[in-house]
Amino acid sequence: MGLRERLLPPGSFRARLVRNTGFILGGDLTILATGMVFTILAARILGPAAYGLLQLSLTVVRFIDEFMDVRVEESIVRYLADDLVRKDFRSAQACVLAGYLTDFLLTAVSVTLVLLAAPWVARAFFHIAPAQEPQAILLMRLFAGVLVLKVLNGTSKTLLRVFERFRALGIYRSAKGLGDLLFAGIGLHWGATGVVAGLLASAAATTLLVQAFAIPTFRSLGPFGPGPVWPQFRRMGGFVFQTNLSGYLKALNRNADMLILGHFAPPVAAGFYRIAMSYANLLGVAAAPLGYVVFPTMSRMHALGDPAQIRRLARRITGAMAAYSLPVAAAMAFCAAPLLALTVKRDFLPALPAVNVLLAAFVVANVTIWTRPVTLAIGRPGMSTWANGIQSAVVVAAAVILVPRLSFVGSAWAYFAGTLVSNLVVIVLIHRALPLFGQPSAGAVRAEGARDPSAVRAEGARDPSAVRAEGARDPSAVRA
Numbered sequence: 001m002g003l004r005e006r007l008l009p010p011g012s013f014r015a016r017l018v019r020n021t022g023f024i025l026g027g028d029l030t031i032l033a034t035g036m037v038f039t040i041l042a043a044r045i046l047g048p049a050a051y052g053l054l055q056l057s058l059t060v061v062r063f064i065d066e067f068m069d070v071r072v073e074e075s076i077v078r079y080l081a082d083d084l085v086r087k088d089f090r091s092a093q094a095c096v097l098a099g100y101l102t103d104f105l106l107t108a109v110s111v112t113l114v115l116l117a118a119p120w121v122a123r124a125f126f127h128i129a130p131a132q133e134p135q136a137i138l139l140m141r142l143f144a145g146v147l148v149l150k151v152l153n154g155t156s157k158t159l160l161r162v163f164e165r166f167r168a169l170g171i172y173r174s175a176k177g178l179g180d181l182l183f184a185g186i187g188l189h190w191g192a193t194g195v196v197a198g199l200l201a202s203a204a205a206t207t208l209l210v211q212a213f214a215i216p217t218f219r220s221l222g223p224f225g226p227g228p229v230w231p232q233f234r235r236m237g238g239f240v241f242q243t244n245l246s247g248y249l250k251a252l253n254r255n256a257d258m259l260i261l262g263h264f265a266p267p268v269a270a271g272f273y274r275i276a277m278s279y280a281n282l283l284g285v286a287a288a289p290l291g292y293v294v295f296p297t298m299s300r301m302h303a304l305g306d307p308a309q310i311r312r313l314a315r316r317i318t319g320a321m322a323a324y325s326l327p328v329a330a331a332m333a334f335c336a337a338p339l340l341a342l343t344v345k346r347d348f349l350p351a352l353p354a355v356n357v358l359l360a361a362f363v364v365a366n367v368t369i370w371t372r373p374v375t376l377a378i379g380r381p382g383m384s385t386w387a388n389g390i391q392s393a394v395v396v397a398a399a400v401i402l403v404p405r406l407s408f409v410g411s412a413w414a415y416f417a418g419t420l421v422s423n424l425v426v427i428v429l430i431h432r433a434l435p436l437f438g439q440p441s442a443g444a445v446r447a448e449g450a451r452d453p454s455a456v457r458a459e460g461a462r463d464p465s466a467v468r469a470e471g472a473r474d475p476s477a478v479r480a
Contacts, residue, residue, distance in 0.1 A: 016164075017293065017294070017297065019166075020164060020166040020293045021166075021289050021290050021293045022170075023166040023167045023169065023170035024166055024169060024170055024173070024289030024292055024293055025170075025285070025286065025289045026170045026173075026174065027169065027170035027171070027172065027173025027174045027176075027177070027289075028173060028285055028288060028289050029285065030173065030174035030177040030178065031173055031174075031176060031177035031180075032177075032282065032285050033177070034177035034178055034180060034181035035177065035180070035181075035278070036278070036282075036343075037181055037185075038180065038181050038184060038185055039275070039278050039344070040343045040344055041185060041188060042054070042184075042188060042195065043271070043275060043344040043345070043348060044344060044345055045188050046188075046191070046192060047271075047347070048267075048268040048271035048272065048347060048348065049266070049267050049268050049271065050191070050192055050267075051267075051271045051274070052266075052267030052268055052269070052270035052271030052272075052274065053126075053128065053132060053135070053136060053139075053192065053267040053270075054139065054192040054195060054196075055258070055270055055271065055274045056126060056136070056258070056262045056267060056270050057136050057139035057140045057143065057192075058139070058143055058196075059255055059258045059259065059262075060114075060117075060118075060121055060140055060259070061114050061140055061143045061144055061146075061147070062255065063251060063252075063254075063255040063259065064110055064113050064114055064117070065110045065147050066250075066251035066254070066255070067251045067252075068106050068109050068110040068113070069106060069110075069154075069251075072098070072099050072102045072103070072154075072155070072236070073099065073154050073155060073157070073158040074295075074376055074381075075099075075236040076095055076096065076098075076099045076155065076158045076159075076162070076236075077158060077161065077162055077295060077296055077299060077376075078236075078299055078376060078377075078379075079095055079232075079235060079236055080092055080095050080096065080158075080159075080162045081162055081296060081299045081300055081303060082303055083095060084162070085300070085303050085304075089221045089222045090225060090226055090227035091227050091232075092221050093218075093221050093222075093224065093225070093226035093227070094226040094227040094228060094229045094231075094232050095232050095236075096155060096159055096218060096221075096226075097226055097229050097232075098229050098232040098233055098236070099154070099155035099158065100152065100155050101229070102155075103151055103152065103154050103155055104151060107147050107148060107151040110144075110147055111144045111147050111148060114140055114141065114143075114144040114147075115141055115144060118136075118137045118140040118141050119133075119137055121136075121140065122134075122136040122137045122140075125259075125262070125263055126262055126263070126267075127262060127263060127264065127265055127266050127267075128266070128267060132267075135192065135193070138193060139192055139193065139196055142193065142196045142197065142200070143196050143199065143200075145200050145203075146199055146200055146203045149200065149203040149204050149207055150203050150206075150207055152207065152210075152211060152214075153206075153207055153210050156210050156211060156213075156214035157169060157172070157210060157214075159214050159217050159218060160210075160213055160214060160217055161292070161296060162296055163217050163220070164296070165213065165217060166293065168210075168213040168217075169213075171209070171213075172206060172209055172210045172213065175205070175206050175209050176202065176206045179201075179202035179205050179206055180198075180199060180202045182198075182202070183197075183198035183199065183201040183202045183205075184196075184198035184199050184202065185198070186198055187199075249385065249388035249389050249391065249392045250388050252392045252395070252396070253388060253391045253392055253395055253418055253422075256392065256395045256396050256399060256414075257273075257395060257399050257411040257412075257414050257415050258270065258273065258274070258411070260396070260399040260400060260403055260411070260414075261273055261399070261403055261407070261408055261410075261411045264403045264404050264407075265403065265407050265408065269407045269408045270408070271348070272348060272350055272351040272354065272408045273351070273354060273408035273411050273412070275340070275344055275348045275351045276351040276352075276354035276355045276358055276408070276412065277354075277358055279332070279336065279339070279340065279351075279355055279358075280332075280355055280358035280359045280361070280362050281358075281362065282332065283325060283328060283329055283332060283359060283362040283363070283366065284362050284365060284366060286321075286324055286366075287321055287324075287325075287365070287366040287369040288369070290317065290321075290369055290370075291369040291370065291372065291373055294313065294317070294370065294373050295372075295373035295376060295377060297313075298310050298313065298373050298374060298376075298377035298378075299376070299377045301313075301377065302377045302378050302379070307378070307434055310374060310377065310378070310434065311434060311435070313370070314370045314374055314430075317369065317370040318367055318368070318370065321366045321367045321369060322366075322367050324366070325362070325363045325366040325367060326363060329359045329360070329362070329363050332355075332359055333355070333356050333359055336352055336355045336356070337349065337352055340352070340355075351408070353409045353412070354408055354409050354411070354412035357409070357412035357413055357415075357416050358412050358415060358416070360416055361412075361415050361416040361419045361420070364416075364419050364420050364423055365419055365423070368423040368426070368427065371384070371387075371423060371426045371427060371430060372384050372426075374430055374434070375426065375429075375430065378433065378434060380429075380433060383426055383429040383430060383433070384426060386425065386426070386429065387422040387423070387425045387426035387429070388422060390421055390422050390425050391418040391419070391421065391422030392418070394414075394417050394418040394421050394422070395414050395415065395417070395418035396414075398410075398413060398414035398417045398418070399411055399414035402414055
């Protein structure tokens with residue numbers, strides 16, 4: 001047996017986790033590479049002021065979209081996994097349909113809000129000259145079209161995620177990165193407006209791709225005959241409420257620093273901050289797909305009554321992310337000045353102080369990437385809600401105090417403070433419910449008959465992608 005077989009036994013949970021994470025990581029690396037190329041091109045061609053106005057306009061639309069999103073996808077992962085374990089395929093189909101209906105409704109509300117709010121945001125909120133207001137309004141309203149084009153994607157990607165079609169998700173992500181670079185890059189010829197038009201074309205193409213993967217996956221649930229859809233809304237209501245409140249707060253956390261900066265400082269400061277954030281975000285590339293992949297796995301562990309597995313997985317992720325993040329962050333800080341000068345020109349070198357602060361924030365975020373999947377998997381989304389609420393309060397308060405004094409560097413410190421405090425809070429809450437250190441409590445002992453989810457093999461269970469006869473099979477039981 002070779003080294004690879006010893007480290008990653010074929011068909012083991014570890015091998016499957018590494019493979020699935022690899023698919024998502026491959027897609028994210030493509031997005032990262034193409035995103036960096038586009039950032040360099042846009043920054044060089046548009047300059048700090050125009051680039052900052054573009055990023056501010058896109059941030060407003062994304063914030064409204066995230067704020068209106070009720071995070072039904074996380075509820076679908078939670079309850080669709082339960083339906084598949086119980087082999088209740090009528091309920092599973094109804095669960096997916098409830099997600100699509102929710103997406104249609106909320107997208108309509110989001111687009112309406114963008115169209116109505118854009119003039120007020122440009123006039124009363126942005127720190128821009130009156131001559132720049134018409135362009136800001138146009139950018140926001142045009143970018144709202146992306147929300148319409150990707151209305152089906154949220155639930156479709158969640159369906160692929162639960163069925164562990166991570167190869168398809170990786171292909172989609174790679175196509176999105178390449179499409180954004182190609183179409184938006186061509187659009188640079190016409191300035192910021194051309195960039196947004198290019199993003200619309202990319203969204204249309206990638207939506208067709210993800211639906212091509214999702215439709216066969218939905219058919220693997222068997223002949224179309226969903227159960228009642230309305231009970232699914234009641235079933236997911238409590239979970240959606242908690243994840244939605246948490247999601248509102250996360251949307252605020254992701255965008256508050258940029259929005260407050262746009263109110264107190266001119267677009268050039270937003271351009272510096274966005275470049276600093278884009279560079280520091282490189283550190284999070286390896287961590288993001290891991291958190292995405294482990295949530296369905298942890299949900300099945302919880303459904304099988306196996307908290308010890310969740311605990312061990314969380315500890316391993318912490319160690320692995322610390323071993324990766326600390327040395328890489330140090331190297332990135334050391335190389336930041338020459339890399340920025342080489343790529344986006346020396347005009348953006350004032351962003352360096354913010355780069356160092358944001359790298360520290362991403363180290364904290366990487367090491368604790370497992371916290372949200374754990375809280376959702378064990379059915380305690382309120383923990384993340386509390387942590388995100390505290391993070392929102394810290395970010396907003398720190399930004400309001402620091403940005404008028406430190407400009408975009410104050411935004412960076414606000415982001416760091418919110419990240420650090422919120423993750424400390426959620427770790428304490430998780431530890432109270434699921435001790436992460438020492439011996440597990442008696443209540444955490446594996447229930448008799450519970451098995452390692454990596455070994456779960458319902459008799460006769462087969463790969464759901466191969467289900468074509470005798471109805472649908474449980475994809476969560478696929479264990480090569």
